[in-house]
Amino acid sequence: xxxxxxxxxxxxxxxxxxxxxxxxxxxxSGKDFAIVASDTRLSEGYMIYTRKQSKLFQxxxxxxxxxxxxxxxxxxxxxxxxxxxxxxxxDHNTIMQPNSIAQLLSTLLYSRRFFPYYVYNVLxxxxxxxxxxxxxxxxxxxxxxxxYTAGGSSGVLMQPFLDSWLGKRTADNxxxxxxxxxxxxxxxxxxxxxxxxxxxxxxxxxxKKDGIQTGVVQLRKD
Amino acid sequence: xxxxxxxxxxxxxKSVPDTGRTAHDVVQHGWTPITTTTSVLGVVFESGVxxxxxxxxxxxxxxxFQNNPRILTVNQNIIVAAAGEYSDYQFIRDVVExxxxxxxxxxxxxxxxxxxxxxxxxxxxYNRRTKMKPLWSTFLVAxxxxxxPFLGEIDKLxxxxxDDQIASGYGAYLALxxxxxxxxxxxxxxxxxxxxxxxxxxxxxxxxxLYYRDARSHDKYQIGIxxxxxxxxxxxxxxxxxxxxxxxxGYE
Numbered sequence: 001x002x003x004x005x006x007x008x009x010x011x012x013x014x015x016x017x018x019x020x021x022x023x024x025x026x027x028x029s030g031k032d033f034a035i036v037a038s039d040t041r042l043s044e045g046y047m048i049y050t051r052k053q054s055k056l057f058q059x060x061x062x063x064x065x066x067x068x069x070x071x072x073x074x075x076x077x078x079x080x081x082x083x084x085x086x087x088x089x090x091d092h093n094t095i096m097q098p099n100s101i102a103q104l105l106s107t108l109l110y111s112r113r114f115f116p117y118y119v120y121n122v123l124x125x126x127x128x129x130x131x132x133x134x135x136x137x138x139x140x141x142x143x144x145x146x147x148y149t150a151g152g153s154s155g156v157l158m159q160p161f162l163d164s165w166l167g168k169r170t171a172d173n174x175x176x177x178x179x180x181x182x183x184x185x186x187x188x189x190x191x192x193x194x195x196x197x198x199x200x201x202x203x204x205x206x207x208k209k210d211g212i213q214t215g216v217v218q219l220r221k222d
Numbered sequence: 223x224x225x226x227x228x229x230x231x232x233x234x235x236k237s238v239p240d241t242g243r244t245a246h247d248v249v250q251h252g253w254t255p256i257t258t259t260t261s262v263l264g265v266v267f268e269s270g271v272x273x274x275x276x277x278x279x280x281x282x283x284x285x286x287f288q289n290n291p292r293i294l295t296v297n298q299n300i301i302v303a304a305a306g307e308y309s310d311y312q313f314i315r316d317v318v319e320x321x322x323x324x325x326x327x328x329x330x331x332x333x334x335x336x337x338x339x340x341x342x343x344x345x346x347x348y349n350r351r352t353k354m355k356p357l358w359s360t361f362l363v364a365x366x367x368x369x370x371p372f373l374g375e376i377d378k379l380x381x382x383x384x385d386d387q388i389a390s391g392y393g394a395y396l397a398l399x400x401x402x403x404x405x406x407x408x409x410x411x412x413x414x415x416x417x418x419x420x421x422x423x424x425x426x427x428x429x430x431x432l433y434y435r436d437a438r439s440h441d442k443y444q445i446g447i448x449x450x451x452x453x454x455x456x457x458x459x460x461x462x463x464x465x466x467x468x469x470x471x472g473y474e
Binding site for chain 1: 253344348351352354356375377379380381382383384385388394395
């Protein structure tokens, strides 16, 4: 008869190298602009770390990267990209074009294929012809050129919304800057209602020929 | 260190020293914290930053070491507070103190600033998490840089951010709402930040609340205060009011 209660071996808490820190990105490209927006809530579980952490990283005067997912990986990845861009600038005496940054980012992500950067990236910019361009990624480096995208914790909520408004647009009916900005605001307001990892504020960057215009919209803070 | 093994055989791979982890290492070390400390709190006030942390180091549920300070005065610009595995804090403390000594011996009048240490810590902790050998610690870095108060957190993954009020562990659930309320009310009513005294009183209140509900907390604690031209660490003790205990009903 087994009278000894087997309490089992002491449970070793296995180290989990990833955290899900929430946050969402929406980006829309147009004829002569690209807009990219993120919320500013950084969280984990039921904790809000901070209400004012933008997830947009300006890479040059015509490209902005939006990153959500594991914040520690985001910090590392963006640091590496920024230093690579700096050495490219010093080597070639010219800033890297968004299509080249897009390939660089894909290569960087795939370099960690078997211990990935847990980051969802959206790269927005103006291409060589001054037209808006947008690249959407998965964490291991799959890259796709798109016209609009939503990513991060509310990506699944906002993508169908963007699909319904922008999915069947044709070249003779391009999205305007005002319309794009208003869609971005509406997408985030709706996401803030249903996703606890999206909220507090939206910061957006509108990339145009004559510079990057930034703005802030308030979201619910509960 | 040798970069090529003496016993290298042509046709075989050269051995490279310490390539980091092996599958064996990951299984061997559960990397679970042993001697742990609980919450740290930090709040920005108008002219500086205040940090609070108790002096208890627990060994599981045993209140093991009751006088372990964990607020570190790095130099005249920075104070750091740590939570989590105490030995990992001691390791980082030794490295940071070494950095400060090196810096002093250069004698060029330049000393480390809080943003630099915050970034440095985030890189060290991220590097260790990527090797799957984490330093099981959360750090708050506080100081004044270019006349602006700075408060940042780094956790064991390398997750780093900056805010005006930060709490780790149970403090994030119990104390952070009190701190955010106090700061928001002050801003809404007077359009200003907390004064130094208000910030210290707020931290004292938060430490009391934590002492009542966080079973790994302690009544002896420290508050570190840094402003542009002063650094001090106060040793404090709570005067608990257990008459509130009888307000808790249903356990008679």
